[in-house]
Amino acid sequence: MARLVAERADIVPALGELFRTHGYQGTSLALISERTGLGKGSLYHFFPGGKEEMVQAVLAEIDGWFESEIFAPLRTGEGEDEMAARARIAAMFAAVDAYFRSGRRACLIGTFALGQVRERFTVVIDGYFWRWQVALAGALARAGVPAHEANGIAEEVLVGIQGGIVLAHARDDAEVFRRTLERLRARCRFAL
Amino acid sequence: MARLVAERADIVPALGELFRTHGYQGTSLALISERTGLGKGSLYHFFPGGKEEMVQAVLAEIDGWFESEIFAPLRTGEGEDEMAARARIAAMFAAVDAYFRSGRRACLIGTFALGQVRERFTVVIDGYFWRWQVALAGALARAGVPAHEANGIAEEVLVGIQGGIVLAHARDDAEVFRRTLERLRARCRFAL
DNA sequence: GCGTGTCTGTACCAATTGGTACATACAAAA
DNA sequence: TTTTGTATGTACCAATTGGTACAGACACGC
Numbered sequence: 001m002a003r004l005v006a007e008r009a010d011i012v013p014a015l016g017e018l019f020r021t022h023g024y025q026g027t028s029l030a031l032i033s034e035r036t037g038l039g040k041g042s043l044y045h046f047f048p049g050g051k052e053e054m055v056q057a058v059l060a061e062i063d064g065w066f067e068s069e070i071f072a073p074l075r076t077g078e079g080e081d082e083m084a085a086r087a088r089i090a091a092m093f094a095a096v097d098a099y100f101r102s103g104r105r106a107c108l109i110g111t112f113a114l115g116q117v118r119e120r121f122t123v124v125i126d127g128y129f130w131r132w133q134v135a136l137a138g139a140l141a142r143a144g145v146p147a148h149e150a151n152g153i154a155e156e157v158l159v160g161i162q163g164g165i166v167l168a169h170a171r172d173d174a175e176v177f178r179r180t181l182e183r184l185r186a187r188c189r190f191a192l
Numbered sequence: 193m194a195r196l197v198a199e200r201a202d203i204v205p206a207l208g209e210l211f212r213t214h215g216y217q218g219t220s221l222a223l224i225s226e227r228t229g230l231g232k233g234s235l236y237h238f239f240p241g242g243k244e245e246m247v248q249a250v251l252a253e254i255d256g257w258f259e260s261e262i263f264a265p266l267r268t269g270e271g272e273d274e275m276a277a278r279a280r281i282a283a284m285f286a287a288v289d290a291y292f293r294s295g296r297r298a299c300l301i302g303t304f305a306l307g308q309v310r311e312r313f314t315v316v317i318d319g320y321f322w323r324w325q326v327a328l329a330g331a332l333a334r335a336g337v338p339a340h341e342a343n344g345i346a347e348e349v350l351v352g353i354q355g356g357i358v359l360a361h362a363r364d365d366a367e368v369f370r371r372t373l374e375r376l377r378a379r380c381r382f383a384l
Numbered sequence: 385g386c387g388t389g390t391c392t393g394t395a396c397c398a399a400t401t402g403g404t405a406c407a408t409a410c411a412a413a414a
Numbered sequence: 415t416t417t418t419g420t421a422t423g424t425a426c427c428a429a430t431t432g433g434t435a436c437a438g439a440c441a442c443g444c
Binding site for chain 2: 021022023024025026106107109110111113114115116117118122125126128129130152155156158159160161162163164165166167169170171172176179180183
């Protein structure tokens with residue numbers, strides 16, 4: 001029997017893409033097995049809790065990625081000047097564009113939020129958006145945005161990103177997402 | 193055998209809510225049967241094509257509703273003055289807030305757009321957003337928005353609505369959606 | 385070389401999936 | 415009152431669902 005996978009972390013990204021495009025119920029074990037190249041034996045070896053545990057692992061990985069690549073950078077730089085804070089916000093937009101592949105890639109957390117599945121993963125979904133918004137609002141404030149506006153603009157940005165993904169998918173046109181990001185960038189600059 | 197339903201149109205709304213909250217694959221025939229109170233016999237009598245035909249019926253109903261309640265009103269009033277056009281746009285926001293129950297109700301078309309199911313219903317999904325944007329852009333132009341800006345603002349509004357729904361669901365907070373609509377309303381006014 | 389624990393494939397399971405067949409019941413037209 | 419077409423419940427179907435059991439195979443430490 002050929003050994004294919006060293007760690008379970010190796011297949012989590014693949015699982016993520018599957019859940020993204022087929023949803024929770026739509027991602028059958030047969031499909032997972034086919035796409036990952038792993039039989040049920042391996043699958044249940046790495047994830048004794050089955051599909052539920054796979055989703056948890058995926059969500060944790062996504063959350064971790066955003067935490068270290070997006071949220072944390074937004075939060076750091078407490079003593080920085082306004083220009084540095086602006087640069088961090090610009091970096092966030094670039095990272096978001098790359099991660100969501102200009103809207104061609106769906107947001108798993110956003111997708112889950114819309115359906116019944118939400119209830120099974122409330123904590124993660126809640127925390128993800130909340131931490132993002134707080135971190136962004138903080139960076140905006142440090143960039144010179146009036147405190148009472150920062151939180152609202154941060155919410156506006158998150159709304160725009162999620163909506164941009166939906167519309168880019170509907171139209172099958174990445175430009176929709178790029179234009180949206182550009183508008184949001186301008187909105188942040190304009191508020192200064 | 194008790195007669196329960198006169199026309200198949202009577203259960204289409206119920207089907208819509210099911211697909212909204214459970215997705216395409218998540219909505220099993222057993223669930224449909226339970227929630228509509230109809231056995232498989234009746235279900236396949238009304239929808240010989242099974243689930244696929246049910247979804248088509250739901251999408252057609254939604255599309256028809258938006259066409260007559262949202263798109264058409266935006267398009268009419270070719271000879272009206274600017275104030276009348278503004279009133280039509282205000283009416284659209286009110287209708288949207290009511291239809292999506294301030295973000296507590298998901299947009300089935302938006303939900304489908306995100307996943308693999310999209311490919312089965314491309315035509316409807318494409319048409320829905322496109323006709324909405326064109327109709328809104330027209331109304332904005334008649335309301336006094338510069339022609340080269342109208343289309344972009346219309347896109348911005350659609351993005352905001354979809355994003356507002358996602359975030360309102362994630363937070364389980366209708367205020368997110370209401371605030372978003374308010375921002376979009378202001379954006380339309382500001383562009384004049 | 386020999387265990388030992390980590391991986392992997394296969395066979396199997398009950399439950400559920402979407403879908404069909406059909407006998408039957410009912411309402412309205414004749 | 416009979417006929418006729420529209421509903422409806424039930425039984426049934428093969429295929430697939432998520433999940434379990436377990437016998438092996440491999441790499442590694444000893």
